[in-house]
Amino acid sequence: MAQSVKLSGITKTYAAHTVLNDVSLDIQPGEFLTLVGASGCGKSTLLRIIAGLEEADRGTISIGERDVSHLDPQKRDVAMVFQSYALYPHMTVGENIATPLRMSRLSTCARWPLVGMATPGRREALASIGKDVRAVATQLQIEALLGRKPAQLSGGQRQRVALARAMVRRPAAFLMDEPLSNLDAKLRVHMRTELTELHRQLGATFIYVTHDQVEAMTMSDRIALMADGNILQLGTPDELYHRPASLRVAQFIGSPTINCLEAIVTNGVVQLIGVPVANLHEAEHRSVTVAVRPEALRLHAEPGDVTLQATAHRLEHHGADCFLLAMQHDQERMLHARLSPAEASGVAIDQPIRLHFRPAGAHFFAADGLRIEPPFDESAAQAITQRQVGMSA
Ligand SMILES: Nc1ncnc2c1ncn2[C@@H]1O[C@H](COP(=O)(O)OP(=O)(O)OP(=O)(O)O)[C@@H](O)[C@H]1O
Numbered sequence: 132m133a134q135s136v137k138l139s140g141i142t143k144t145y146a147a148h149t150v151l152n153d154v155s156l157d158i159q160p161g162e163f164l165t166l167v168g169a170s171g172c173g174k175s176t177l178l179r180i181i182a183g184l185e186e187a188d189r190g191t192i193s194i195g196e197r198d199v200s201h202l203d204p205q206k207r208d209v210a211m212v213f214q215s216y217a218l219y220p221h222m223t224v225g226e227n228i229a230t231p232l233r234m235s236r237l238s239t240c241a242r243w244p245l246v247g248m249a250t251p252g253r254r255e256a257l258a259s260i261g262k263d264v265r266a267v268a269t270q271l272q273i274e275a276l277l278g279r280k281p282a283q284l285s286g287g288q289r290q291r292v293a294l295a296r297a298m299v300r301r302p303a304a305f306l307m308d309e310p311l312s313n314l315d316a317k318l319r320v321h322m323r324t325e326l327t328e329l330h331r332q333l334g335a336t337f338i339y340v341t342h343d344q345v346e347a348m349t350m351s352d353r354i355a356l357m358a359d360g361n362i363l364q365l366g367t368p369d370e371l372y373h374r375p376a377s378l379r380v381a382q383f384i385g386s387p388t389i390n391c392l393e394a395i396v397t398n399g400v401v402q403l404i405g406v407p408v409a410n411l412h413e414a415e416h417r418s419v420t421v422a423v424r425p426e427a428l429r430l431h432a433e434p435g436d437v438t439l440q441a442t443a444h445r446l447e448h449h450g451a452d453c454f455l456l457a458m459q460h461d462q463e464r465m466l467h468a469r470l471s472p473a474e475a476s477g478v479a480i481d482q483p484i485r486l487h488f489r490p491a492g493a494h495f496f497a498a499d500g501l502r503i504e505p506p507f508d509e510s511a512a513q514a515i516t517q518r519q520v521g522m523s524a
Contacts, residue, residue, distance in 0.1 A: 168357035
């Protein structure tokens with residue numbers, strides 16, 4: 132049955148280096164929770180601590196109602212799926228999948244090659260193991276591979292076998308450490324869908340580690356975005372994308388990356404190159420970053436828009452979208468805009484271009500990187516009259 136996983140104050144230090152800094156997290160039963168962050172942020176260490184493969188210096192881990200902080204990995208009722216698959220090369224697929232059940236359902240004596248055959252109950256236990264192995268192989272559509280060795284499988288098939296070996300134990304939670312990173316790009320996209328579907332079918336708790344924000348965004352119920360051993364933000368993919376709590380979160384989530392424009396604040400008014408774009412209530416800010424998603428930059432202007440003047444530099448065609456890179460005048464900064472192919476067809480490379488955005492659609496971050504919320508009400512909008520940013524007078 133799916134169980135909750137609760138982490139309280141997990142801290143881990145290697146030599147003088149703090150890898151996890153008082154991390155707390157409540158994962159709901161049946162939730163798909165992704166730990167995402169740049170390489171070295173501590174996500175694998177956190178997963179290994181949940182699995183019991185590493186010990187935390189401080190903090191507790193509960194799975195369901197049980198405090199498992201000091202339990203051996205095999206007693207925690209979790210199954211780990213590794214990036215490397217970690218299959219036994221000398222065993223067949225069937226034997227690989229059966230291994231966790233043989234360990235839990237057969238006594239040490241019954242596992243011995245010859246002597247074990249006489250152990251009472253062995254035959255029945257093996258029959259039930261075989262039945263469960265076939266059931267999980269059917270669910271993952273790998274029945275035909277049960278007699279093969281791992282070396283005779285493709286990467287995607289090995290990944291399924293590793294999943295089957297985890298599933299067969301019906302664990303309280305699945306812990307997955309970059310399980311798709313060894314697959315080619317097309318198969319990775321396919322396996323994302325399969326894993327999400329599998330999660331739905333099993334209704335199990337999944338804790339998934341990746342450095343790939345697209346994987347995190349497409350698969351998760353919630354994402355914990357980590358940096359330097361801390362959770363920067365915990366929320367749904369939608370929350371992290373549309374209401375990033377800090378500039379670091381805004382810059383990590385989304386591809387192409389968000390456009391960051393530096394603005395100064397004079398008497399509570401945010402000015403981009405001398406042009407007011409928003410009013411702030413808080414008087415204490417001196418400078419803010421105005422961050423604009425690539426899809427929020429448009430070629431056509433609407434009333435109340437801010438306009439950036441730039442030179443079109445390059446167009447990348449991605450089928451349904453085109454990414455425009457344009458050098459913003461005066462700033463020597465490359466802007467990224469996501470355009471439709473129809474819009475992009477009118478863009479002339481190396482020619483001046485105007486990119487427009489709605490101030491209320493931008494994100495504002497204070498000098499310390501934390502999100503601020505300028506009020507975009509009618510009166511504030513009316514107070515902003517001149518919005519031609521970066522244009523020659
Ligand atoms: N056994 C260890 N001894 C010393 N330092 C370690 C050990 N394991 C991990 N680290 C360090 O802890 C930090 C976090 O490592 P971790 O593997 O958790 O990062 P990660 O976010 O999973 O990165 P990646 O995506 O590259 O796997 C890194 O700086 C790493 O070098």
